[in-house]
Amino acid sequence: ACNHMTEKLYRWLPIVFGCHCRSDRSFFWNGKQFPLCARCTGELAGIVLACVIGWWYLPASLSSMAMLLPMIADGMVQQLTRYESTNLRRLITGMLFGFGLTALFAHSTMYMLEFGYQLGQNWAG
Secondary structure (H helix, E strand, O other), X not given: OHHHHHHHHHHHHHHHHOOOOOHHXXXXXXXXXXXXXXXXXXXXXXXXXXXXXXXOOOOOHHHHHHOXXXXXXXXXXXXXXXXXXXXXXXXXXXXXXXXXXXXXXXHHHHHHHHHHHHHHHHHHO
8 A cells, every 4th residue: 555655656746746856856765766856845845834834823925925035046046057056955945935835825815715705794784
């Protein structure tokens, strides 16, 4: 059962994340490459972390947006120059991005729920 789940993760995670899975940009554990590159692994970790911590603490929308910038900057500088990021930097900026994006999704969901509630209240009279 565990092997079957691992196979599914290795097949579907790269598709869901749109990950290139380059070995030089991935982590390895016991000689086996992670199913996602370092940056996508960070994004997944940030999403999971935000889902857990978000129940107790959710950064403001502006702070959440700011959390997206390090990964965007790191990726753009790497794309436009001869700079080569490290896997640790990719992991950290990916975690910030995943956390920030999930927090923004939570904020937008709460905003729309409140908007719908207020609309219903106004409609009901």
